[in-house]
Amino acid sequence: MKLQKIIMHLDMDYFFAQVEERENPEFKGKSVVVGANPRNGKGRGVVSTSNYKAREYGIRSGMPISRAYKLNPGAIFLPVNMRLYEKTAESISQILGEEGPKIEKISLDEAYIDLTGKYKTFKEAKKIGEKLKKEILKKEGLTSTVGIAENKMLAKIACESAKPNGIKVVLPKNSLNFISDLDVQKIPGIGPKTKEKIGKYLSKENPKIKDASKIKKKELVLLLGKRGEDFFKKFQGVDDARVLSKRKIKSVGREHTFQKDTRDPEKITKIFRNLVNTVTDKVQRKNLIVKGVVVIFRFEDFKKHTKQIAFPGGIYDKKFVYKKSVPLLLRFLMENNKKIRLIGFRTILK
DNA sequence: TTTCCCTTCACGG
DNA sequence: CTAACGCCGTGAAGGGAAA
Numbered sequence: 001m002k003l004q005k006i007i008m009h010l011d012m013d014y015f016f017a018q019v020e021e022r023e024n025p026e027f028k029g030k031s032v033v034v035g036a037n038p039r040n041g042k043g044r045g046v047v048s049t050s051n052y053k054a055r056e057y058g059i060r061s062g063m064p065i066s067r068a069y070k071l072n073p074g075a076i077f078l079p080v081n082m083r084l085y086e087k088t089a090e091s092i093s094q095i096l097g098e099e100g101p102k103i104e105k106i107s108l109d110e111a112y113i114d115l116t117g118k119y120k121t122f123k124e125a126k127k128i129g130e131k132l133k134k135e136i137l138k139k140e141g142l143t144s145t146v147g148i149a150e151n152k153m154l155a156k157i158a159c160e161s162a163k164p165n166g167i168k169v170v171l172p173k174n175s176l177n178f179i180s181d182l183d184v185q186k187i188p189g190i191g192p193k194t195k196e197k198i199g200k201y202l203s204k205e206n207p208k209i210k211d212a213s214k215i216k217k218k219e220l221v222l223l224l225g226k227r228g229e230d231f232f233k234k235f236q237g238v239d240d241a242r243v244l245s246k247r248k249i250k251s252v253g254r255e256h257t258f259q260k261d262t263r264d265p266e267k268i269t270k271i272f273r274n275l276v277n278t279v280t281d282k283v284q285r286k287n288l289i290v291k292g293v294v295v296i297f298r299f300e301d302f303k304k305h306t307k308q309i310a311f312p313g314g315i316y317d318k319k320f321v322y323k324k325s326v327p328l329l330l331r332f333l334m335e336n337n338k339k340i341r342l343i344g345f346r347t348i349l350k
Numbered sequence: 351t352t353t354c355c356c357t358t359c360a361c362g363g
Numbered sequence: 364c365t366a367a368c369g370c371c372g373t374g375a376a377g378g379g380a381a382a
Contacts, residue, residue, distance in 0.1 A: 029362090036369070046369050047363095061363085064368045109362050111370075191361050226375070255370055310355060342369085 006115040006125045006173065007243065008094065009147045009155035010132065013164035015109035016049040019029045019088050022141045031075035031292055033059060038069040038077050038152055044257055048080050052164065085109075095135050099128065104243045112152055114243035122148060126169050133167065150175060153239035156184055175237040180210035187234050189227065197223055223245055249288065253296075253346030254279050261339035262301045268343060272329055273322070276337040280318040289314040290321050295328040296344030299336070307331060308348070321347070 012018065016034040021027045031054040036045020036270035043065045043180045050068070059070040068075070076312040089108040096103055102114035119125045129146035136144050147159025155178065170178045179186070199207050201215065201223055213235035220228035233239065234286050253260045255273045262268065281291060294308040307328040315321055325345065 030352060044369080047371085062368085064366085067367065110363075189361070249372090250374095251372065253371070257369065296355095304358085305359060308356060312354085344370085346372090 003116070004148055006119060006122060007152050007155045008113040008115055008125060008129060009152070009159040010111050010113065010129070010144055011159050011163070012092070012109035012136075012144045014049050014051050015142075016080065016085055017051040017054075018142050019049065019085055021083075023084070024271055027076055029053065031057060031059075031072050033065075033068055033072075033075045034078050034080055035068075036065040037079065038065045041066050041069045041073075043069070044259070049074075055116065065199075066229045075192075085117075088142070091247065092136055092142075095132060097138060099132070100244050101245055103245055103246075105319075107305035112155065112243045115148075122169050122171055124230070125298060126167065129167050129169075151237075151239035152241050152243065153188060153234055154178065154237065155244065156188055157182070160186070180213075180235055182209050182210050183207075184209055184235075187231065190231065194224060194231075215307065244284055249286070249349060250281055250349050251286075251346055253294070253344060255296060255342055255344030256299075257342045261341050263339055265333065268333070268340065269329070272326075272343055272345065275343070276325055277318075278323050279345055279347055280321050280331060283321075284318055285346055288347075289316060290347045291350055293321060293325045293328070294344075294346040294348065295325060295332065296342070296346065297340060298342035299338040300341055301338065302341065304342075305332070310348075 006190070020032055020034060032051040033054050034050065035048040035049055037043050045065050046158050047059060047061055047063045047065060047068050049061055054072060054075055057075070058066045059071055059075070069077070085108055091104065094112060096111055099113050099115070100118060104112040106112065115128065119128060133144050133146060135150045136142055142166040145159050145163045145165060146167040147155045147162060147170070148168070149155040149158050150172045154170050154175055156169045158168040184190050184198055185192070185296055187209065195207070198212055199205055201219070202211055204211060217229065217232040220232045221230050222228070224231060255270050256275060257269070290311060291314055292308055292310040294306050296304060296306050298304045309324065309328060311324070315324070
């Protein structure tokens with residue numbers, strides 16, 4: 001008999017946009033889109049988060065802002081006010097922290113909590129979920145959604161299914177039933193490409209989890225590589241991943257997209273200095289050691305390219321990191337005379 | 351051979 | 364014209380070189 005885990009996944013509803021609604025009550029009932037500046041339809045960024053009213057117009061996260069603008073020019077378009085969201089998230093973290101140390105923060109608006117041992121039944125766990133939702137609403141004025149199940153994967157899918165402002169418990173005896181008719185892409189880690197591979201293998205356009213669960217482990221590994229083993233289990237409703245409270249930072253980076261594609265070396269080096277500077281500042285503040293750097297270019301054809309160099313011993317000094325990075329930038333500029341859309345800089349750590 | 355280094359790909363929030 | 368695509372982070376695939 002295996003240990004019966006109880007895992008909770010909590011996700012804030014349309015987080016950035018909901019915070020903006022809270023700060024600006026006059027937005028209530030209106031279409032709110034947080035993300036890049038639409039610049040009358042000529043903006044370059046994408047939608048970060050939109051509220052449900054905006055979603056009625058077909059606006060979605062990740063969508064080019066210009067398209068969102070076409071769908072609903074009358075929407076309220078707001079820049080990303082990360083500081084405000086971070087402050088809010090910090091306060092929510094505090095509330096979740098009352099449930100003990102077994103919390104894994106996935107992003108500003110999402111966390112897993114391992115309740116195993118602390119509560120004996122899913123019924124009790126649900127009460128806790130309701131309590132947390134209520135406290136977040138009271139303290140921060142924001143709604144959230146909770147999923148509870150026997151593992152992380154199921155808790156996350158449960159949460160997804162209950163949005164917004166919901167709570168969903170999947171009892172272990174119902175786990176398989178709960179996922180069997182879902183599209184394979186509902187499994188975290190399976191995106192369009194992996195779905196297509198599975199679909200081709202099964203000769204089905206929209207394979208469901210129950211279809212995929214019939215594929216032998218060996219075949220999945222042949223099809224998907226190392227991850228096949230993991231997916232094989234997930235298709236059976238099994239996920240051994242633990243809730244990890246502290247994770248090491250492995251890289252830190254920044255990117256910049258130009259307003260207009262450019263080849264102006266002045267502009268490029270100026271931005272590059274800034275990127276390196278902010279990144280190395282952060283690295284230094286956290287006392288991390290730079291093991292390598294990556295310079296990223298996106299040309300007008302939209303393809304991303306990278307050049308990297310390793311420092312086996314590790315570098316501690318900001319200036320030195322910069323000095324070692326510039327040649328990578330120059331190589332890009334020399335090899336190529338395409339216009340540049342984006343440049344980026346990333347440090348590999350540890 | 352094993353380990354690393356480099357680049358790209360896929361994914362997710 | 365033709366539609367248009369950010370920013371961050373992780374892990375893995377394959378290629379090749381080094382030890």
